[in-house]
Amino acid sequence: MCRNIRRHVIEMTYEAGSGHPGGSLSSTEIMVSLFFQVMRHDPQNPKWDLRDRFILSKGHVAPVYYAALAESGYFPVEELKTLRKLGSRLQGHPAYGKLPGVEMSTGSLGQGLSVACGMALAARLDGLDYRVFCLCGDGEMQSGQNWEAGMLASHYKLDNLVAILDRNRLQSSGLTEETMSLEPLADKWRAFGWNVLEVDGHDVRQILNACELSRSMKGPSMIIADTVKGKGVSFMENNCGFHGRCCTCDEREKALTELEARQ
Amino acid sequence: MTTAAQRSYFGKALVELGRARQDIVVLDADLATSTKTSDFASAFPDRFFEVGIAEQNMIGTAAGLAACGKTVFASTFAVFATGRCWDQIRQSIAYPGMNVKVVSTHCGISVGGDGASHQALEDLSLMRTMPNMTVISPADAEEAFKATLAMADWHGPCYMRMGRADFPLITGKEDEFQIGKANIMKEGKDVSIVATGQMVALALDAARILKEGGVNAEVVNMSTLKPLDTETLADSLARTRCVVTAEEHSIIGGLGSAVAEYLAENENYPLLRVGVKDSFGESGTPDELMHKYGLTAENIALSAKMVIGKKTKKRKGFLWRK
Structure with missing residues (x-):
């Protein structure tokens, strides 16, 4: 499934002529784990009250999100090639109310965790046992609003909130640690009162274990997933050039061939 | 009161x-x-x-x-x-x-x-x-x-x-309030004073001042700025053919702008805006500040007279600006 999702990412962004493949590829195992194992959801009933909620705070990796939604059955896979086209439900960044499965409009970085907090509070108010998952980028941790949300989540003891941080170490301008250093990230989140779980973000088993472990923990959980930007395509790996640009025709061929050859 | x-x-x-x-x-x-x-x-x-x-x-x-x-x-x-x-x-x-x-x-x-x-x-x-x-x-x-x-x-x-x-308190419990609906607080025929917030109360005071000078002003409470009740606005303007807006806000972007936008595309009536003239405020008592920044009944009344003047001149075919 991960290979399939990656293929979609390469194809969709190539068709669109733009988009963010690098971060999409680093998030692939995380998204596959959530949508095909961890989350309680029903693509045939996207407004089901008891569904787990998912917020894509790093909204620019919409391609991997749409690929996961389509493969889950929220909408036809063929629609993926309409990404970023006029009139498409697949907006460049996720737009609420257009596409089933999208729970909130995102794209302006640093805002998703706050929304996830609100959803986690709503679950408690309604006495429902759904969980809220939020996928964050590492670069967006430079935004102060995340830390406001971090305070709120521990203050209100949001046991049902799980954030996953795609720690691929690259942002638009280059390395996060050179652009605006984030480390020690794990210590920071612990200091904010969160459970911190560190995993290899390309090892599905580790991601599943962490999600399961967080279920029994008190307070909000932050899963820091160590990843490689552009994972799966050699010339895209650790290359921040592919943060916000798609493959050329040749690159697309090479990428698809490489993905085909991988096990 | x-x-x-x-x-x-x-x-x-x-x-x-x-x-x-x-x-x-x-x-x-x-x-x-x-x-x-x-x-x-x-x-x-x-x-x-x-x-x-x-x-x-x-x-x-x-x-x-x-x-x-x-x-x-x-x-x-x-x-x-x-x-x-x-x-x-x-x-x-x-x-x-x-x-x-x-x-x-x-x-x-x-x-x-x-x-x-x-x-x-x-x-x-x-x-x-x-x-x-x-x-x-x-x-x-x-x-x-x-x-x-x-x-x-x-x-x-x-x-x-x-x-x-x-x-x-200028409205009563029984008065109707509807989002998107302006209320005419006082009918008149010489000038429409379209106000919002506490400026509606001052607009009513201005109408009393104007009445002493023989001017019959209409006061419109524009309690919703968006969607703007252009129907009530158009009706009022059809009667008075000139308008003063009054708001406790910058004259840029608020009620004055909303009315100006409507006028520019739909009607050819003179407009004057009472509000804060593109500046920040400062410390002081509310009364002192309202006076210093021209947010008074007297200033609304003065603006009403001026805008009525513009209306007359235009009708007689004079150019307002040389």
Whole structure:
């Protein structure tokens, strides 16, 4: 499934002529784990009250999100090639109310965790046992609003909130640690009162274990997933050039061939 | 004349809503005793969330609650509610069309001693430009009460502004309030004074001043800025053929601009705008500041006379400007 999702990412962004493949590829195992194992959801009933909620705070990796939604059955896979086209439900960044499965409009970085907090509070108010998952980028941790949300989540003891941080170490301008250093990230989140779980973000088993472990923990959980930007395509790996640009025709061929050859 | 603070009535309305509806949730950012959401907090502690001095997070959290079916009121001072978290309102509330009511207090220059940092003179402009946003500016406390109830029944994003000081009560319990509907407070034929917020009370005073000079002014309470009630506006203008707007806000982007936009595309009537002339405020008593910045009945009356003059000259075929 991960290979399939990656293929979609390469194809969709190539068709669109733009988009963010690098971060999409680093998030692939995380998204596959959530949508095909961890989350309680029903693509045939996207407004089901008891569904787990998912917020894509790093909204620019919409391609991997749409690929996961389509493969889950929220909408036809063929629609993926309409990404970023006029009139498409697949907006460049996720737009609420257009596409089933999208729970909130995102794209302006640093805002998703706050929304996830609100959803986690709503679950408690309604006495429902759904969980809220939020996928964050590492670069967006430079935004102060995340830390406001971090305070709120521990203050209100949001046991049902799980954030996953795609720690691929690259942002638009280059390395996060050179652009605006984030480390020690794990210590920071612990200091904010969160459970911190560190995993290899390309090892599905580790991601599943962490999600399961967080279920029994008190307070909000932050899963820091160590990843490689552009994972799966050699010339895209650790290359921040592919943060916000798609493959050329040749690159697309090479990428698809490489993905085909991988096990 | 009896006066009352809009925020006190807002607080009472929230409690009434909270009692009637389980879906009402209220958020505040360390100003609950000032915005009066504290009334709701005392009555329904489980449905009130203090977020601390973190307005951006308050807006995102409100959006998340709304996405799960809650009708959310999020309150703080207007400078913070609209300025500090404009992008959060745009991305997480207006764009997805979340059912969140951003309700601010401490609007305008009558905030007084706190000075310019706390006097919102741009909030209407900031909210009016945002797609999907309904913008309400009640004239007095009674209207603030009714508008709060009305917003709860109005699905989608809303912004409502209120003042800090006590304002004259110029509407009654029995008067109708409808979002998107302007009310004619006094009929007249010589000039339309279209006002919002506490300036409606001053517009009525201005009409009394004008009457002594033989001018019969019409006073329109434009309590919703968006959607603008252009029907009532057009009717009034058909009678008076000139207009003065009055708002406790910058003349850029608020009521004056909204009316100017309408006029520019639809009608050829002269307009003068009473409001703060593209400047920040300062410290002082509310009265001192309202006088210094020209937000008085006398100034509205003077502007009315001037705009009537423009109307006459135009009709006779003279050019107003040389």
